[in-house]
Amino acid sequence: MNDSTAIEIPFHHRQSAHCETGVLSNLVSHHGLEISEAMVFGIGSGLFFGYFPFVRLNKLPLTAYRIATGGIMSRTTKRLGIRLEWQKFRSPGKAMAALDRMLEAGVPVGCRTGAYWLSYFPPRYRFHFNMHNLVAFGKNNGSYRISDPVFPDPVDCPAEDLAKARFAKGSMAPKGRMYHVAHVPGADEMDLAGAVRKGIKEVCRSMLRVPGPFIGAKGIRYLAKKVENWPAKLGDRRAALHLGQIIRMQEEIGTGGGGFRFIYAAFLQEAAPILALPVLSELSDRMTEIGDRWRDFAVIGSRICKARASESESYSALAEILRDCADREAALFADLEDAVR
Amino acid sequence: MNQLAKSKIDPPDLKQSLKIMIVQELNLVDVNPWEIEDDDPLFGDKFGLDSIDAVEVVFQIKAHFGVVIRDMKEGRKVLQSINTLSEFIEKHRPA
Numbered sequence: 248m249n250d251s252t253a254i255e256i257p258f259h260h261r262q263s264a265h266c267e268t269g270v271l272s273n274l275v276s277h278h279g280l281e282i283s284e285a286m287v288f289g290i291g292s293g294l295f296f297g298y299f300p301f302v303r304l305n306k307l308p309l310t311a312y313r314i315a316t317g318g319i320m321s322r323t324t325k326r327l328g329i330r331l332e333w334q335k336f337r338s339p340g341k342a343m344a345a346l347d348r349m350l351e352a353g354v355p356v357g358c359r360t361g362a363y364w365l366s367y368f369p370p371r372y373r374f375h376f377n378m379h380n381l382v383a384f385g386k387n388n389g390s391y392r393i394s395d396p397v398f399p400d401p402v403d404c405p406a407e408d409l410a411k412a413r414f415a416k417g418s419m420a421p422k423g424r425m426y427h428v429a430h431v432p433g434a435d436e437m438d439l440a441g442a443v444r445k446g447i448k449e450v451c452r453s454m455l456r457v458p459g460p461f462i463g464a465k466g467i468r469y470l471a472k473k474v475e476n477w478p479a480k481l482g483d484r485r486a487a488l489h490l491g492q493i494i495r496m497q498e499e500i501g502t503g504g505g506g507f508r509f510i511y512a513a514f515l516q517e518a519a520p521i522l523a524l525p526v527l528s529e530l531s532d533r534m535t536e537i538g539d540r541w542r543d544f545a546v547i548g549s550r551i552c553k554a555r556a557s558e559s560e561s562y563s564a565l566a567e568i569l570r571d572c573a574d575r576e577a578a579l580f581a582d583l584e585d586a587v588r
Numbered sequence: 589m590n591q592l593a594k595s596k597i598d599p600p601d602l603k604q605s606l607k608i609m610i611v612q613e614l615n616l617v618d619v620n621p622w623e624i625e626d627d628d629p630l631f632g633d634k635f636g637l638d639s640i641d642a643v644e645v646v647f648q649i650k651a652h653f654g655v656v657i658r659d660m661k662e663g664r665k666v667l668q669s670i671n672t673l674s675e676f677i678e679k680h681r682p683a
Contacts (some may be wrong), residue, residue, distance in 0.1 A: 399665060491640055499639050504658045538658075542647070549643040555615050 255385035258355050260394040260401045264503030264510060267319050268293065269396025270357050270380040275329060277355055278431040282327075289514030290326050290442045291319030292449040294507055296576070297462045298470040307492040310470065312506030314453075316378040316419075322449075326442035330430040331357075335422045339410045342423030346383060346391075349427060355384040355394075359424040361415020367393070367402040377419045383409070443518045444587050450511075451584040454576060464577035471569035478562050486562065487552045494545045494552070505538030512538060515583075526586050530579060537575050544568045602674045605652075613648045614641055626670045642667055649673070655680045 258277055261284075263269025268287040275282055288294070295314045302309040313319075324331055336342035349356045362368060362379035385392030390403040404412075413423045454463040461469060470493075477486035496506075503510040515531035518524075547565055550556040607621035610630070619635055630645075631637045645667060646657045655677050657663045666676040 494640060494643060498643055509658050542643075545643045546647040549640045552640050553614075553644075555644070 253385070253387040254350050255387070255392055256350065256353055256355050258382065258384035258394055258401075261396070262399045263396040265313075265507075266380040266396050267316060267378075268510075270382055270394075271320050271323060273394060273396065274355060274357055274382060274428050275431060278428045280327075280329075280431045280437075283513070283517060285510050285513035286443075286517055287323050288319060288507070288510050289450075289518060290446040291321075291323035292446045292453070293319045294450045294511045295453055295462075296464070296466050296506070298466045298473070299461055300473070305492065307489055310493045310496045312497060312502055312508075322446070323442075326445055327439070328430075328432040328437055329428065331426045332429040333424060333426045335424045337422070339414050339423065342413055342425070343406060343410050346425060347386065349425075350383065350386055354427050355382050357382055357426045358409075358413055359421035360409070360412035361417070361421060362412070364408055364412035364415055365395070365404060366408040367395070367398070367404055375415075375417065377415050377417055377421055379412075440521050443521050447518070447583060447587045451580045451587075454580040455584070464573045464580070467569055467573035467576065471566040471573065474562055474569065475566040490548045490562075490565075491552045494548045497541060498545050505541040508534055508538030508541055522587065524586055527583075530583055530586070533575070533579050537572060537579065540568060540572050540575065544572070602677065603670050606670050606673055606677075609648055609652055610645065614644060624670060628669060630667055630669055630673075649677065653677050654682050 259273065261269070261273055261276075263272065263284045265284070265288070268284045268291070272282055272284045272287045275287075291314075293313050295311055297311040298308065299311070300308040320331070323329070334345060336345065346356055346358070358381055359377070360379045360381060361375065361377045363373045363375045365373075365379070365381075381396070382394040383391045384394055384401075386406075387403075390405050391409050393402050393404050393409075395402055413421055413425075415421060457463055457465075460466065474490070477489055480486075481489065496502075498504060498506075512531045512534035515527045515534055519527035519531070544565055547556065547560045547568070550560050551562070551565070603626055604621070607624045610616065610624070611619050611621045614637065616635060624630075624635070628634060631639075631642065642663060646663055650656050657666060657676075666672055
């Protein structure tokens with residue numbers, strides 16, 4: 248592409264809670280299928296709980312409130328009959344040239360990137376995460392116009408920084424991966440209600456019936472037991488580090504708050520008229536209450552981490568909140584499964 | 589504080605209330621509320637606040653002003669300074 252020629256594809260940028268759901272929602276909406284971030288999250292069966300003491304992130308056990316990165320996109324596109332065309336590259340030069348060709352053709356392009364190298368992130372918010380999604384929709388004077396769903400408005404990224412981000416090294420390296428929407432089915436070809444139903448059923452299964460102690464409502468109870476024992480087993484300092492990691496995963500890492508429970512509540516609200524099941528609106532309200540309980544956990548946990556806790560705000564109190572969350576989620580997903588059966 | 593916050597507070601007083609709330613609720617023993625400038629970054633080196641403290645601020649905003657910040661992404665934008673926080677509360681406070 249001649250850099251003196253500015254390209255800007257008319258692309259509607261919407262900020263979202265989470266990059267994977269936000270990018271897919273924005274890309275598909277560009278192609279005429281208006282679908283919210285919450286709907287993408289729900290159809291893709293994004294909600295999850297897992298506590299994996301043997302998997303370490305920053306040397307601390309992994310707590311997951313959503314399915315593995317990439318899973319929402321693949322399930323949602325499959326269930327709605329959307330076709331994404333993916334490419335990956337060995338050479339940054341070829342990867343950037345391929346991106347330019349798509350932009351010249353007027354096609355907005357999703358890119359996998361290492362967020363650490365994206366220079367429009369303020370330095371203290373940069374972190375090493377190699378599955379960050381964004382959309383490139385223009386280029387001018389050697390910089391790309393980027394719709395990054397984490398940001399309120401489109402941003403510019405110099406070509407060399409974007410190239411570095413697309414070829415970030417390390418775990419889950421993006422290897423220049425890029426994708427664009429090749430086909431969006433028309434309303435008459437698409438089974439939206441069927442996709443919603445499948446999305447719900449899979450979440451119910453993972454929250455209620457995955458064997459072993461680590462996943463779903465059982466996983467929340469397992470975490471409760473661990474949390475209760477942390478002060479005695481790990482000492483105050485290490486216990487606070489473990490707790491801080493959970494709070495960050497729950498409230499900060501693109502979760503929409505409450506460990507994705509608020510986004511899922513929004514999905515159930517939208518799903519009610521699609522499936523003609525008013526009970527889903529009631530379940531949405533219950534899901535919001537559960538999100539609030541998770542937030543209670545985060546607030547008390549933050550006080551413990553920062554030595555501001557009152558006498559009653561203890562690790563035992565946290566464990567009780569977790570057990571309450573587990574009971575409520577087990578009941579909710581059983582009712583949800585019945586509703587869509 | 590709760591009474592103050594729930595009564596009709598004009599914007600300058602709202603900012604003072606927020607400063608007092610942050611210092612008291614986060615136990616910032618070495619910070620005087622009046623030292624916080626309206627456009628000071630709340631999080632980062634100056635006051636030593638981090639994302640764990642943000643959870644408490646979000647909780648206190650709801651408790652004192654009835655304004656809910658559901659999403660920490662939204663929160664990140666709102667919690668930048670006393671100015672951004674007071675603007676958000678003014679806009680979203682229940683009538």
